[in-house]
């Protein structure tokens with residue numbers, strides 16, 4: 001017999017675990033189903049910009065969020081969600097090993113950055129090779145960097161690194177940079193930026209940390225550049241096949257959300273990198289996860305005829321309106 005919960009959360013990254021903490025504290029039954037603990041947090045050995053902590057790491061934050069969630073009696077299972085369907089007014093969640101039912105769902109399935117596909121690439125991850133320029137550019141103050149990638153992702157990478165690095169190479173396959181014309185014009189004027197069009201990266205090497213990249217152009221001609229950091233901005237994979245028939249997905253493959261993590265389906269809420277929010281960062285994922293969790297809680301309370309925690313409660317006493 002399929003187990004039943006009030007709310008099921010898909011994903012144990014910062015968005016899913018934050019949603020879980022806010023729901024579990026309200027003492028409703030909640031299950032997090034995730035392929036792993038932490039999601040992209042596992043790619044962050046040095047975390048500098050999570051407010052309230054001077055220095056942390058992604059895996060440590062994941063473990064702390066998990067312990068906090070479990071301490072409020074939230075439940076967790078490691079599995080892959082394959083399909084969510086609506087069956088007789090309930091949400092049925094089919095995983096690779098089991099089936100569950102819930103009254104509401106929070107989707108926090110995040111994303112996974114694309115890599116270049118070089119044989120030894122993973123061995124240099126966070127040892128000179130990076131997949132999030134806005135996260136890691138500040139580590140390269142006054143150093144030599146290269147960015148490789150596509151469209152607006154590459155443009156943003158070049159702009160951020162041109163402010164930090166002493167030298168910033170930008171490598172791309174096409175003959176021209178794509179994106180906003182004014183931003184491209186300002187990049188072209190910067191003395192520390194060198195554009196390398198019609199090119200790709202053939203190899204990377206170094207002694208423990210990244211030291212060199214080999215760039216090949218359309219004619220097959222190769223050159224080696226000495227760099228301290230390589231920023232790979234090839235976009236990300238978001239896999240929402242399991243829910244795509246129930247919610248609106250935008251052209252970037254993200255779930256369209258309104259405030260409070262509301263989606264186009266009344267029983268499905270969403271938060272974090274798999275959604276249409278700008279500035280995809282941990283603190284945003286946590287904040288939006290909390291909001292989506294509370295919206296899901298309010299939804300199930302309303303089904304029971306209870307008030308829940310309303311975002312719009314107010315009370316007037318005399319001339320003063322108190323907002324809760």
Ligand SMILES: Cc1cc2nc3c(=O)[nH]c(=O)nc-3n(C[C@H](O)[C@H](O)[C@H](O)COP(=O)(O)OP(=O)(O)OC[C@H]3O[C@@H](n4cnc5c(N)ncnc54)[C@H](O)[C@@H]3O)c2cc1C
Nearest residue numbers: 011013014015034035039040081110111135272273281282
């Ligand atoms: C290299 C790198 C460095 C970064 N550095 C920083 C930084 O320094 N500071 C910062 O603020 N942000 C940083 N970020 C961004 C930050 O990691 C993300 O914004 C944040 O992790 C998003 O959280 P999330 O919970 O939405 O998604 P994720 O962290 O991607 O978690 C999603 C979870 O969902 C699970 N999942 C997905 N599909 C399924 C399924 N079908 N069934 C079950 N489970 C599923 C995954 O296994 C994962 O556990 C970095 C990102 C990268 C890639």
